[in-house]
Amino acid sequence: MTSQDDLPGAGPAPRSESPAYAVPTGRLDSVLERFARDYMKDRRSERRWRVFFRIIWMLLLFVFVWSLIAVRDAKVPTGPHTALIEVRGEIAVDSEASAELLLIALKTAFEDKGAQAIVLRINSPGGSPVQAGIVYDEIQRLKGLHKKKVYAVVEEMCASGAYYIAVAADEIYTDKASIVGSIGVLMDGFGFTDAMARLGIERRLLTAGENKAMADPFSPLSEQHKAYIQAMLDQIHQQFIRTVKEGRGDRLKQSPDTFSGLFWSGEQAVALGLADKFGNLDFVAREVVKAEEVIDYTPQENIAERLVKRFGASIGAGAVRALQGIGGLR
Structure with a gap:
């Protein structure tokens, strides 16, 4: 049999020049x-x-650097004016109403020759008796040094430690519906001993000093410790009472309920001598101080401080307080 290769004039079979998987040149370029x-x-x-x-x-x-170098409480008084200092929220070490911040504002306002008088605008449920006492003493010192009047203006609430500060003022102004008073001291907390007994939880606590674990929420409160704490509260309460009597003087119409921890409306407070008159900030600046321009001396947190507190510092502080124990004195 004759093959194709054997045929005369027949050459080898043509082969493809490119592999079968090759992409056409135009398509490759695309x-x-x-x-x-x-x-x-x-x-x-x-x-x-x-x-x-x-x-x-x-x-x-840029904002961070600017906030660090900016003056926190820069004021540019333009003449005779009423100096405003806000007392807002809980009176505590790390709060906006801490003694540290309020003392800065008070010193600046008293030393400013343009400030005709100082107005404390208060909206606070109270807080630390220590912080309140520091502010009260400083107001009394600065009043004697600079011979300037101090007025307290109550907004929503002026209770407990806030009222402790307010009585340092020469006059207290309030709204008829404000809450005023709560002249008392408390220490609160919880006891878990019964719950632990039901759950079969054993408390293991070792101390050096027989009174070191006093008021521990996981241990029973002995009568001896209870009496000791009560005596301490009574002593602080008497300090509060003396301060109120000193600040209000003959204006105070004392009754059995005055120092019981009760609070009253602004209308009742005026009737009881806990406050003097009705009025707000504008009224006091215009009609009492006779300096209608109001300049705020309250130290303000800068942006960096606000960011730090918002994104961790306040949470960390709260966690530490929770770990340190439940309860507090106020």
Whole structure:
């Protein structure tokens, strides 16, 4: 049999010059072009986002640095004016109404020659008797040193430690519906001994000093410890009472309920001599101080401090307080 190769004039069978999987040249160019275009697009987008975030970080850095060097309580008095100091929220070491911040404001206001008088605008349920006592004593000292009047203006509430501060004022103004009073001291907490007994939980507490674990919420409160704590509360209560009598003097219409821890409406407070008259900040500045321009001397937190507190410091402080024990004196 004769094969094709044996036929006269027949050459070898033609072979393909390119492999079977090869991409046509035109299609390859299109793929490469699309890839290059998408790559450049991604690079431009990435570059834009990088520039954007750099600008944001630079702005944040600028704000942070500016807030650190900015004067916290810068005031530019323009003449005779009424100096305002806010007493807001809980009176405590790390609060806006801490003695540290209030003393800064008080000293600045008293030393300013343009300040005709100081107005404490109060909206507080009270707090630490120590912090309140420090502020009270400083107001009395500065009043004697600079011979300036101090007025307290009650907004929603002036109770407990806030009222302790208010009685340092020459006059107390309130709204008819404000809450005033609560002249008392308390220490609160919880006891878990019965719950532990029901759950079969054993309390293991070792101390050096027989009274070191006094008021521990996981241990029974002995009568001896209870009597000791009560005596301490009574002593602090008497300090509070003396301060109120000293501050209010003959204006106070004392009754069995005056120092019982009760609180009253502003209308009742005026009738009982716990407050003097009805009025707000504008009224006192205009009609009493006779300096209608009001300048706020309350120290303000800068942006950096606010961010730190918001994103961790306050949470950490709360956790520490929870671990240290339940309860507090106020």
